[in-house]
Amino acid sequence: MTPSWDDLRVFLAVARQGSLSGAGTALKLDPATAGRRIARLEEALGAPLFLKSPQGYALTGAGERLMPHAEEAEQAVTVAQDAVRGQGDRLSGTVRIGAPDGCANFLLPQVLAPIVDAHPGLEVQVVALPRVFNLNRREADMAIGVSAPTAGRLTVQKVVDYQLVLAAAKTYLAKADRIARQEDLRGHRLVGYIPEMIFDKELDYLGDLGVERPRMASNSVAVQYHMVRQGAGLAVVHDFALVGDSAMQRVLPEAFALKRSFYLIRHADDARVRRLSQFSDLLVEGMRRQMAKVREGLTDAVPSEDAGSTETFR
Template structure:
């Protein structure tokens, strides 16, 4: 590489083109013009001395060199976002931005009242909530705090085990009124079962722990398939069939009934983690503790936030 180091703007544009697949889509994502995006790509190619994209009928295709650069550009993006979050508020006040990542179901069904109570007490606190069943990299600072359903294995993390969320088979009362309540695991063969579309390593581990019920949780047996946990939960609530749901979550809905609880009782270990450099950051510590308290209440079958905490701060 000759000449001055490329500016961050060039890497940001490069990453946008990688993610969006075309100059025009990247321009829309960044709020720039298409010619500007093109100039940025040309400038980065000249700076690094390799071609990064080739044109095809399907848009811009990344070269092998571009794919080699991608993780470094992603690290730059994560570091830049973390820097801005760190600078968003003074370290001695609960103010500024904290980025939290959680699974779809936890992020939608459990965390909102916790966040509402937290922001009622600390109105200058901004929460960025990233919902994904993928594991965000806390060491790369993709997020500040993560709710994890697997044991965090990375070093340099502050980790707190919160407990075990029980998973079980549930159905809407109307569905069971129409189709009957299965008495044995074999009876599921006569029911519509809701489940995943693609089997991930996490799902494979879950099925291995299901014992005699593993066969009933095979993809070929599902009448409705979705890789979205929220879609599966919505289907259970709509009366589409029998599916897996968090036991404490279903217990809040009088229309949901647990079935075959002796045969299907799957443990979902729950952890909270953050980078150890944030241990003494007051806003991150306050958010970490509030999330831990709310999730432990949920695991125990109680509302994630006490009634007295739901209103505005006095």
């Protein structure tokens, strides 16, 4: 019996999610149906593909050998669908973006709204999580990162620079001791990441202020921002989050600013998918345009150079 694409699709979902329930959620199937599809595929191939354990489903040797061929079939189906949908300039279908929550909360909404307006058939999903996304497991079609990965079959494109700056609510600053230099921060509450939950070295920035542990902390930069906005203390925040927020004020603008960059990360094989490539072009263009507005809106922002080169890591 020749394996069907439907069964291979379930195989890939179970391999990536590590469970029948996770695969069922991803494919909108009930776990029992996913289990029957896997059993049918194993019968067709004459070999067990998964080992079940308390930790979930793990690939057997046969499953590991099948994985690259199933991914090739998936890519062929995606390219075929893209060819059928690709008539005209309008984008359609679903695109899922993984992004750190600072970018997802304070930058992507302004960038994505006009893209969706221009393409009514397009559905965009933003997964905002304070961690690195695994594109090899297809957790997202593309991801925005704060550092460039150096391993895996990925294409990495630097999108734009931004700044991390020190800020506090005006209400907090009105009643707090004056902050004239960095040494004055010692008497103030600092809000930041939970140290044990920092997932990228680019986010470990409180050391630059001489602070080992923040007085108030969260694994979400959006939560940190709203803590500070309510007068909890000071925090290092994204410069683009401050635009239009009259309740917040930069602190020590001449003495403290950290330059960081956003990178667009894609699976290398997706370069052939016209829909995803078109969307990524619109996303990069929109992020750069929005950051240009940010620099205009923040009089003390320092302009930075953007590099549009794309590298492929294998």
